[in-house]
Amino acid sequence: MDIDIAPQLAEFREEIRRWLDDHLVGEFAQIRGVGSPTDDAAWEARLAWEKELGAGGWLGLGWPREYGGRGASLAEEVVFEYEYARAAAPARVGTQALELLGPTLIRFGTDRQRERFLPKIVAVEEMWGQGFSEPGSGSDLASVSTRARRDGDDWVIDGQKIWTTFGHHADWLYVLCRTDPDSTLRHKGLSLLLVPVDQPGVEVRPIRNLAGGSEFSECYFDGARTSTDMVVGEVGGGWPVVMATLGMERGAALMPMQLSMEREVQETITQASKLGATADPRIRRRLTDAYIAVHLMRSTNLRIVSDLIDPDAGVPGARSAAAAAIMKLFASTEHQKLGELALDIQGDLGLLESDEFSPASNAQKMFLLSRAETIYGGTAEIQRNIVSERVLGLPR
Numbered sequence: 001m002d003i004d005i006a007p008q009l010a011e012f013r014e015e016i017r018r019w020l021d022d023h024l025v026g027e028f029a030q031i032r033g034v035g036s037p038t039d040d041a042a043w044e045a046r047l048a049w050e051k052e053l054g055a056g057g058w059l060g061l062g063w064p065r066e067y068g069g070r071g072a073s074l075a076e077e078v079v080f081e082y083e084y085a086r087a088a089a090p091a092r093v094g095t096q097a098l099e100l101l102g103p104t105l106i107r108f109g110t111d112r113q114r115e116r117f118l119p120k121i122v123a124v125e126e127m128w129g130q131g132f133s134e135p136g137s138g139s140d141l142a143s144v145s146t147r148a149r150r151d152g153d154d155w156v157i158d159g160q161k162i163w164t165t166f167g168h169h170a171d172w173l174y175v176l177c178r179t180d181p182d183s184t185l186r187h188k189g190l191s192l193l194l195v196p197v198d199q200p201g202v203e204v205r206p207i208r209n210l211a212g213g214s215e216f217s218e219c220y221f222d223g224a225r226t227s228t229d230m231v232v233g234e235v236g237g238g239w240p241v242v243m244a245t246l247g248m249e250r251g252a253a254l255m256p257m258q259l260s261m262e263r264e265v266q267e268t269i270t271q272a273s274k275l276g277a278t279a280d281p282r283i284r285r286r287l288t289d290a291y292i293a294v295h296l297m298r299s300t301n302l303r304i305v306s307d308l309i310d311p312d313a314g315v316p317g318a319r320s321a322a323a324a325a326i327m328k329l330f331a332s333t334e335h336q337k338l339g340e341l342a343l344d345i346q347g348d349l350g351l352l353e354s355d356e357f358s359p360a361s362n363a364q365k366m367f368l369l370s371r372a373e374t375i376y377g378g379t380a381e382i383q384r385n386i387v388s389e390r391v392l393g394l395p396r
């Protein structure tokens, strides 16, 4: 599928370009390309920008109109993401809600939950954090030990979550809890609860990361409360809900990553030329490999999308699921290689602490922050297990 020439999309693309040209100016132009899913740099400015996007009707594009969305087609969403990346607009801060919780509520939530939460997400009035992982439960999520028990009209929650992305910016957390302590089956007796942060029973402590930022947090629940209608899906039936959310994290959320990586590859090539590093054939070869990798990602993404848009083109379910699993693994490992290359090109400069937005610090950030990409959203080893078992059909 060539999204650049589809005539019905050309007008939509022009509208996006015009809007971005008109609005990505002034203080917002200063934060072009700033931030990532693991970087809360320039948070306030990015938050203001996201409100601007929401007011312009560009958030929750594919969501139903009654919940503040635009009812856009998948093709339109893809065009938007490409234009957004082309303009180097700031990395979005509401991804947890817009890409993960929102679609989960649309699929599994009650009408009341959808009416209560979705419009506030697209208006950027409430931020969300994902409370799945615990100190003893990450890849093996069914082993979570955070508990919730009924007390009148409330659930009362005790336990600890960790690595909650943007947790200290969150107004609400979606928390995987064990609600049936007697369940003998690990995947049963779990529920997904929506929990307000602003209450005495919740404490959120930011954690400092490798790059010196603190975009994630640990969250403590000590008699925290939420009302009984704040369960997403069935009580005790949280597992399929959480698996669907993780599926979104490993699939749909990858497109923006490929797009920003295209820009980073281009920047790395420019830096290499500027610093004379292209005289080294080993650097030239690594740059070529990075360029090829990002174009493989682009082609694979377009194949996934064209399958989804045009089911007659192939066997959408199987082919897209396979491609998404492979992409998570490929994208995260290739991004790490690019971070290493960008830092090597900087030479000694890459070892110095430098100004926030200098090329050297951009390279340092890419190098350091990309370490986490083979961990969050499913580790590289877990992705290899998925690819070998579900894609290649190998034995466990």
Ligand SMILES: Cc1cc2nc3c(=O)[nH]c(=O)nc-3n(C[C@H](O)[C@H](O)[C@H](O)COP(=O)(O)OP(=O)(O)OC[C@H]3O[C@@H](n4cnc5c(N)ncnc54)[C@H](O)[C@@H]3O)c2cc1C
Binding pocket: 038, 129, 130, 131, 132, 133, 134, 135, 136, 137, 138, 139, 140, 162, 163, 164, 165, 166, 216, 372, 375, 376, 377, 378, 379, 380, 381, 382, 385
């Ligand atoms: C930057 C960042 C942001 C995050 N954001 C969030 C968030 O917002 N919300 C949230 O809930 N969590 C978040 N996480 C947590 C993330 O989901 C977990 O770190 C991840 O699932 C791995 O779990 P773990 O850290 O407990 O490692 P473990 O599961 O203990 O794994 C340790 C090692 O063992 C390997 N391993 C484990 N099981 C297997 C297996 N079956 N086969 C082969 N190898 C295996 C792993 O690959 C890994 O190398 C984030 C993590 C990071 C780094």
